[in-house]
Amino acid sequence: MTYCVGMVLEKGLVLMSDTRTNSGVDNISVFRKMFHWRVPGERIISVMTAGNLATTQAVISRLEERTKAPEDRQNSLLGLPTMFQVASETGKLLRETVRETQDNNGSRGRGRFTASMIVAGQIAGMEPRLFMIYPEGNFIEASFDTPFFQIGETKYGRPIILRGYDREMSFEDAVKLLMVSFDSTLKANLSVGLPLDLMVIARDQFEPTHARRIEQTDPYFDAISSSWSDALRAAFHSLPDYSFYQPHEDAE
Template identity: 70%
Template sequence: MTYCVGLQIDRGLVLMSDTRTNSGVDYISSFRKLHHWSVPGNRSIALLSSGNLATTQSVISKLEERNKAPSERHNSLFDAPTMFQVATTVGELLRETIRESTPSDSPEASGTFTASLILAGQISGMEPRLFLIYPEGNFIEASLDTPFFQIGETKYGRPILIRAFDRGMSFEEAIKLLMVSFDSTLKANLSVGMPLDLLVLERDSFEPLHQRRILEDDPYFRTISSGWSEALRKAFEGLPDYEM
């Protein structure tokens, strides 16, 4: 399982993902689920992935044409004139990859190879856009009513997003919000794990404003985790007692 979130605020886009791909008593592994491409002055595009690792990596490989020699590769994301067409291209690749991976004599096995994606980015002269792409290849776009998307293990980190999200918040506030959302998820589900990948894309800037990998011993993340736990305890204690 995994957990990925994409937020769209007035200033741009903020994305975060965990890296755990397997979790068991004696086997834990991790893999990058946040990918980013940019053309300075023209476009900045990011993709978050959840689901079957072979499926998502195949989609990334097809986008980057990794089957070709390095000198012959050309990322198809760089050709689409709009983010809507980028989403269409990625959705078609995802649907086709799942279809190719499913044995023809066992269509029900398609669930084994399923995956979902969050696509975020901006092309010069247009607005930043955020999409949720389903395994079937269709997608929806973020709006005023739906300003963020989650994929993977979504339920534990969703309440804080719903309560605290504001489109006018700063990047620093958005990152703090994601830290709390991920901390809540990490504490509730062992299939989501550190390290975390963070990417900030500022409006009309076609290179990442900020990106980093957050390790388990990161001082800021530890401060957020302990501070949120303490704040919850104090809030609980401050509520009126039930009268019998």
């Protein structure tokens, strides 16, 4: 499994992904699921992946290959004129890759080898944008109303993001929010695991403002994980108490 989140803030983009892949619970490896490409001063584009690892690696390799062929820049992440076209081209590659493997496996391949992706980035002169790409190659874009996307094991970590997200929040608060969301997910699903990859992209910088890998022994993640239990417990006890014997009219 996988857990990746991409978020649009007023200040820019924040991305986090885990790195655990598994084929059964007894075959666990660490693979990067967050990638980025940039043209200094002009664009930065990041892709996060969930789903079949052979599929996502093939798509990433194809995206990468295109950036190495300078004569064919028009289809490359480094040359496409808009983020919309970047999402569209990535979706097309994803659909083709999934289809190819499915077709090669005949009826046994049906419905398998799928993957989904989050594409985030900014090109000079335009806004930072965030897309979620489905295995079918079509995609949706984050909006004011839905300013973040999750892929993979999305449910455990969703309530805290729904409650904690604020478009005006600082990058530091957004990272803290994502760490809490990841911690809840890690606690509930063994197939999502540390280390995590983190990237913050400030508006109009066209480079990672902050990028690091959060390792197994990261003291900040440990602190969040243990403080969050205490903080949640305190929050819980701060709620009005339930009573069997009152009609609760005064509970408002």
